[in-house]
Amino acid sequence: MTYLPSTIASGTTSLLTPRENMPATDHAVLTLSCPQRSGIVHSVSKFLFERGFDIVEHQQFDDPAAQRLYLRTAFVQREQSESVEDLVRDFAQVADEFSMDFNFHDGTKPKVLVMVSKMGHCLNDLIFRWTTGTLAADLVAVVSNHETLRPMAEAAGLTFIHIPVTAETKPEAEARLLETINDFDADLVVLARYMQIFSPELSAQLAGKAINIHHSFLPGFKGARPYHQAHKRGVKQIGATAHYITDDLDEGPIIEQEVIRVDHRLSPQELAMVGRDNEALALSKAVRLHVENRVMVDGLRTITFT
Numbered sequence: 001m002t003y004l005p006s007t008i009a010s011g012t013t014s015l016l017t018p019r020e021n022m023p024a025t026d027h028a029v030l031t032l033s034c035p036q037r038s039g040i041v042h043s044v045s046k047f048l049f050e051r052g053f054d055i056v057e058h059q060q061f062d063d064p065a066a067q068r069l070y071l072r073t074a075f076v077q078r079e080q081s082e083s084v085e086d087l088v089r090d091f092a093q094v095a096d097e098f099s100m101d102f103n104f105h106d107g108t109k110p111k112v113l114v115m116v117s118k119m120g121h122c123l124n125d126l127i128f129r130w131t132t133g134t135l136a137a138d139l140v141a142v143v144s145n146h147e148t149l150r151p152m153a154e155a156a157g158l159t160f161i162h163i164p165v166t167a168e169t170k171p172e173a174e175a176r177l178l179e180t181i182n183d184f185d186a187d188l189v190v191l192a193r194y195m196q197i198f199s200p201e202l203s204a205q206l207a208g209k210a211i212n213i214h215h216s217f218l219p220g221f222k223g224a225r226p227y228h229q230a231h232k233r234g235v236k237q238i239g240a241t242a243h244y245i246t247d248d249l250d251e252g253p254i255i256e257q258e259v260i261r262v263d264h265r266l267s268p269q270e271l272a273m274v275g276r277d278n279e280a281l282a283l284s285k286a287v288r289l290h291v292e293n294r295v296m297v298d299g300l301r302t303i304t305f306t
């Protein structure tokens with residue numbers, strides 16, 4: 001059994017005790033994966049029921065190739081229940097029996113730090129979803145290697161932090177980024193058309209908590225200028241891909257993708273203009289799936305419980 005770093009709150013009265021000033025959602029979530037065998041779902045539902053919780057949503061994926069079960073269960077308190085620490089301690093016994101990797105998510109809204117360069121359509125979409133209350137997360141700051149999008153961020157009441165990057169200053173810039181992530185206690189970093197490549201060290205430090213939007217239907221057209229690459233190949237569809245950041249450029253586990261039909265009449269610039277809606281939608285969908293704990297990474301791919 002591996003107990004992965006959890007987002008569990010430090011509350012001691014009940015699972016849904018929110019962090020200070022951070023409104024909780026109305027349920028908690030348990031995610032787990034383990035080798036397939038009989039009795040897993042029964043053991044999870046029995047465990048929760050006996051401790052005063054009711055399941056409100058449940059999905060699972062039995063992977064026949066890997067002979068492994070992936071499970072997401074959302075649950076609410078039916079009656080006064082045990083503390084967070086007791087719940088995790090008690091579940092560890094169940095997890096041991098079934099060799100589970102598991103996470104409890106306490107319903108606290110994750111804090112999201114957004115990174116941008118000069119293109120603002122993805123940031124704009126995330127701000128809209130946040131300010132209209134349709135994103136189960138809180139945007140806490142915007143970091144950019146350019147000043148271009150400061151007005152958009154500050155108009156939404158967000159702190160804007162300019163961290164210029166050159167090949168020579170990248171180590172210092174990344175150190176400052178990590179300090180900023182820690183200062184804002186960010187749970188997730190979203191690269192909303194941020195156009196600088198993370199070092200292997202930074203990619204490793206942000207593994208599983210940094211999402212990028214690539215402006216192509218990966219694995220096609222990785223790297224720089226994907227719309228120019230697509231134009232040269234005369235594609236009939238263009239796409240956008242939201243994926244976790246890894247050191248291998250644009251090869252991280254894919255979370256969400258969008259596509260739209262195009263044809264030979266569109267220039268690379270027109271493809272880029274048409275593609276913006278794909279990018280904003282794919283990124284916002286991926287961020288929603290992540291902050292609702294609906295994404296599980298399985299090697300180079302993800303299992304998503306939509």
Ligand SMILES: Nc1nc2c(c(=O)[nH]1)N[C@@H](CN(C=O)c1ccc(C(=O)N[C@@H](CCC(=O)O)C(=O)O)cc1)CN2
Nearest residue numbers: 195196197198203212213214223224246247249250251
């Ligand atoms: N470690 C990673 N860092 C980043 C990734 C990633 O997958 N792994 N995705 C990029 C975003 N991106 C495409 O979506 C991308 C951004 C920039 C470039 C690029 O080649 N940029 C410059 C070089 C900049 C630099 O060296 O930092 C260039 O045009 O030459 C390609 C793809 C975000 N970071």
